[in-house]
Amino acid sequence: MDFNKLSTDERKIIVGIDFGTTYSGVAWAETQRPDRRVAITVWPISKTNPEGESSDKVPTKLRYNNGEPEWGFSIPMNTPPEDIIEWFKLDLDPSLQSMGTAVTSAATRGGRDVDRLVTDYMSALGEHLMYTLREKLGEGVVNNTPLEFVVTVPAIWSDLAKDKTKQACQKAVGLSATKSPIHLISEPEAAAIYALHGLDPHGLKVGDSFVICDAGGGTVDLISYTITSLKPILEVQEATPGTGSLCGSTFLNMRFAKFLKAKLGKVDGFDDEVLADAMERFEKTFTMNARDNDTYTIPVGGLANNKELGISRGRYALKASDLRIIFEPVVQEVVKLVKDQISASRVPIKAVLLVGGFGASNYLKERLRGAVESSVQIMQPPNAWLAVVQGAVMKGLAQSAPEQLTVVRVQNRRARKHYGTEWRVRYDERLHGHLRHKRHWCGLDGCWKVYTMEWFIRKGDAVSENEPFFTRFVWTGPVAQGHIKKIRMDIFADRTVRDAPLARDDNVSMLCHVEADVSHIPEGELQRRKGTDGQWYYELNCKIEAVYLSASTQYTLLYNGMRYNSVTAEYV
Missing domain, CATH: 2.60.34 (Substrate Binding Domain Of DNAk; Chain A, domain 1)
Known part of the structure; x- marks a missing residue:
């Protein structure tokens, strides 16, 4: 396939934006080099240092300093937690009820306008994107090549929440300056495009069906797909309308914070800074790196050794039973969603593909493996944390030149209402x-x-x-x-x-x-x-x-x- 056949006026830069509850990701590709999808992995730590922090994603956090927004890694480490605004994405759709957990995000507590928060965050994300593109491709290429944006949204969101996300992007300084089209794609569909493309094709047959479980920070979205064609490209169609709930890793974080305060809240030296450090380690380990969780320690710098509590050399040891207390209610909700999606499908399900930050958790994978029929494989595609943003870029490429750049096509979807x-x-x-x-x-x-x-x-x-x-x-x-x-x-x-x-x-x-x-x-x-x-x-x-x-x-x-x-x- 000769991608250079794309004429100059057809060439575009496709940008995928995964605006997440806890972390957000950005990736891009040029239509004449579609196989080279580049994720942004270097982020600003201040206005003067745009390349100070390496990470696959950037925290979805804001702080207003004399009215000026600071974002992501540029928020100083010693910022009091009450000054940090996070989880504000969930406020875009107040109609969604979580599993009985009252989620009062910092955005709501501060009485701030969620539309402004999303616009400010997207503006910062867009400005860093443009800086990165100029650094990688040169000013001339960026100025003369049209951009197109594909922004991901939870499939379970209301149409109003999706539309509010698009409007915030259209108002965001970093994105609106380019006057580029902005398309929306559902997070699980984006994840499916990436995950199915990356699977070993020898294991797939026409007629096989899968559940994609996109477990992110705030939302867990599920959709079932049936493979309808393998050649010349992989084509799938939805087997059943998607389902989902608010039960992502954000709720794990909330339960962990509550657990830690109950265990160590009265210990000398335990304060918001210790809690913030412990939270960061917990979040990164359990929602991004699928590590063994039987013996697990977290940093509690400054706390004195206490054998009875399990504190030694600035580390606090969590027992397997502690982890079960924290994980089980949230994991049980995800397990129920997966089992319900399998039973609602009108076709036999061959596999469950786990993607998203929480989807990379070993604990979740093992619990699912024990909860569904042994004939159903539980799979975690590589780079599951980046599946959504990579799939968004692939979808944008396919829209730009359908005949040349499509790798996975979703033929039909099922109406949710x-x-x-x-x-x-x-x-x-x-x-x-x-x-x-x-x-x-x-x-x-x-x-x-x-x-x-x-x-x-x-x-x-x-x-x-x-x-x-x-x-x-x-x-x-x-x-x-x-x-x-x-x-x-x-x-x-x-x-x-x-x-x-x-x-x-x-x-x-x-x-x-x-x-x-x-x-x-x-x-x-x-x-x-x-x-x-x-x-x-x-x-x-x-x-x-x-x-x-x-x-x-x-x-x-x-x-x-x-x-x-x-x-x-x-x-x-």
Whole structure:
């Protein structure tokens, strides 16, 4: 395959951003060298030293110093914990409930605006990215090559939370300065693209199915895929709608902090600094390096030797039983999610692929191995911590030149909920008797009408990026009110497990307002009809086209054979 056949105007720099709860990662590739994906591994420790810390990822932390944001490794080591803002990603979707654990992030405690926090963090990340690209490729290449961003989001997030992430990226100084397109991809899908590409192809057969378990800092996302083709590229389709929960390594960290305070909180010399050092070691070891956890010590510098408590030479020894106390409730939640995903799949599951920072934990791997059928393999692909960001770059490359750069293609996804719109239909006592109290008189047609749901996607339906969904509707309005400026339509969703209902009820919630600007359509092209009440009405036969992508939706209005792409979607 000759990647240099890409013409100069097709060449791009694809950037993947894995914005995580505890750590974030950035990787990039040039479309003419797609096999060379580069992860940023050097991070600033101050404004004057942009290359002071080596790490595969950077902490998702902020501190405001006289109003100026400091981020990641540039936050001084001696900063009091109460001044550090972390875990603020979880505040983007307050609708998610964790496993009974109240997560009050520092962002909420400080009363800060989560949208501003995400924008400030993304600005810093973007500025460091641009610095790195200029250092690696040169000013000229960076200035003359278009960039495209692929940002990952949890699959279990609401559409509003995903949209807020995209808006924050669009406002971020480091990203918006390039005026580049920003695409969203779900974290488990990105991880799947990377992990499946890296697997030994000899072990895979068409028809085999896998669960991808992306266990990160805050969220654990699961999706099952079935292999539909191995050549010329690996193609998969979702076997069942994804599931997930808030039960990532952040919750382990919280339990560890609580455990340590209970054990050592009264010991002379134990303070926030000792706790912070111990937390950092615990987090790095158990969510990034899958080490044996039977005998494990953590630094508690400055604490006197205490044989009874297990403190010796500035180290505190954790017993296996201590680790079980900390790990079990969180691990049990992940095990339950995996087992539920396996049983919900309509096909036999051959393997579970563990990715993400928490996915690298040996403890989690062994617990899963003992909890599922022996016929199901538990696999940890190499570099599981970077799977999401690497997969994001691969997805971006595939979008840029589908025929040349695609390595793994997700053919179909499964809809996670029912999607539909609400339209007026002629009232029929047999069908709508239970809605009699909601009927109303229509002056145009001279009859009773009632609002019912028009579902264009039902939960579990296969949805593909290449096959849009269409919903027809008739937009009416009195001519006396003047020329139509905007056609507005509301999209609703129902997440429940029931069949899609006939009419909207309390379980059907507003997803977004879709609005198309039609003010420029000449008056003569707007269809009209005289109503039974003698008034003239506009009557526009329209279609809305919806394309469901990995983590977002594109809407287009079709009227009179014309496409109106200037459709805005406002999520609620």
